[in-house]
Amino acid sequence: MESALEAELRRRIIAWVMERAEANGGFLHRDELLGFHIDGEKLPVIDYSRGIRNPARFGSTLSIVSTPHGPYDDAESDDGLLHYAYREGDPWSGDNRKLRNALDTGMPLILFRKEVKNIYTPVAPVYVVGDEPENRTFLVALDESFTFVPDPAHLTVPQKEYALRLAKQRLHQPIFRTRVLLAYDTRCAVCELKHGSLLDAAHILPDPHERGVPAVTNGLALCKIHHAAYDQNFLGITPGYRVEIAHDLLEEVDGPMLKHGLQEMHGREIRLPARRAERPDPAALAERFASFGERAAARG
Numbered sequence: 001m002e003s004a005l006e007a008e009l010r011r012r013i014i015a016w017v018m019e020r021a022e023a024n025g026g027f028l029h030r031d032e033l034l035g036f037h038i039d040g041e042k043l044p045v046i047d048y049s050r051g052i053r054n055p056a057r058f059g060s061t062l063s064i065v066s067t068p069h070g071p072y073d074d075a076e077s078d079d080g081l082l083h084y085a086y087r088e089g090d091p092w093s094g095d096n097r098k099l100r101n102a103l104d105t106g107m108p109l110i111l112f113r114k115e116v117k118n119i120y121t122p123v124a125p126v127y128v129v130g131d132e133p134e135n136r137t138f139l140v141a142l143d144e145s146f147t148f149v150p151d152p153a154h155l156t157v158p159q160k161e162y163a164l165r166l167a168k169q170r171l172h173q174p175i176f177r178t179r180v181l182l183a184y185d186t187r188c189a190v191c192e193l194k195h196g197s198l199l200d201a202a203h204i205l206p207d208p209h210e211r212g213v214p215a216v217t218n219g220l221a222l223c224k225i226h227h228a229a230y231d232q233n234f235l236g237i238t239p240g241y242r243v244e245i246a247h248d249l250l251e252e253v254d255g256p257m258l259k260h261g262l263q264e265m266h267g268r269e270i271r272l273p274a275r276r277a278e279r280p281d282p283a284a285l286a287e288r289f290a291s292f293g294e295r296a297a298a299r300g
């Protein structure tokens with residue numbers, strides 16, 4: 001296929017993947033990816049059985065799948081790039097040739113992170129920016145700027161800092177969101193709204209906190225309004241899993257959002273993940289709830 005045509009097709013596939021994922025809450029189901037059609041033709045975005053998708057018509061790899069503990073666990077190293085192992089077999093042909101071709105042409109591809117069976121969190125576009133035959137790995141960067149870096153295998157300190165920040169934003173945060181939303185069955189823990197595109201994964205202890213880790217037990221699936229209310233200390237969640245609305249807000253008189261969306265949530269029990277191991281850590285909730293009490297008191 002002519003490369004301009006392939007580039008255009010990729011752009012459309014990536015746009016579809018990201019749009020679809022956003023509608024679901026940041027992830028796609030295996031069936032959606034396998035059933036994808038474009039211009040009336042079926043074009044699975046992932047491979048049926050392998051962790052790399054190389055459509056016959058494409059000169060370069062379309063997508064790669066990384067699983068946290070799979071054979072291609074990549075990978076993520078402390079330089080903020082993904083170190084993606086060569087596929088088995090001849091390093092110069094087949095899958096490896098198409099990955100190398102992505103490096104030579106600068107064609108964007110999709111990285112899917114498979115957190116749980118049949119659920120894929122996309123990160124796209126990503127770029128193959130380096131080839132290290134001595135380690136049998138390709139270097140994959142999470143944005144285009146690294147295609148201009150002269151030596152991606154040896155990043156400078158500022159480049160590395162940027163790459164790590166990028167990994168947090170474009171890889172770790174989306175993975176966290178997927179895991180939290182799945183744990184909560186894609187519903188807001190406070191109001192039970194079930195539209196993935198309107199749901200976030202909120203941190204209980206915030207990111208800069210030493211225990212503010214992106215683990216499901218430090219997360220809550222919250223709709224946009226309840227997430228913002230939680231972060232602004234208008235809404236608190238007790239270690240006993242109960243919602244409290246700040247006093248000043250309870251006393252206010254206003255329209256239906258305040259009344260139904262916030263005041264009526266006061267005293268409700270949050271909806272918990274079905275799996276005990278995924279429930280929010282009461283110690284983290286307690287610490288956060290203490291600061292809610294202080295801040296709400298200071299305001300009112």
Ligand SMILES: [Zn+2]
Pocket residue numbers: 188189190191192193222223224225226
């Ligand atoms: Zn909500």
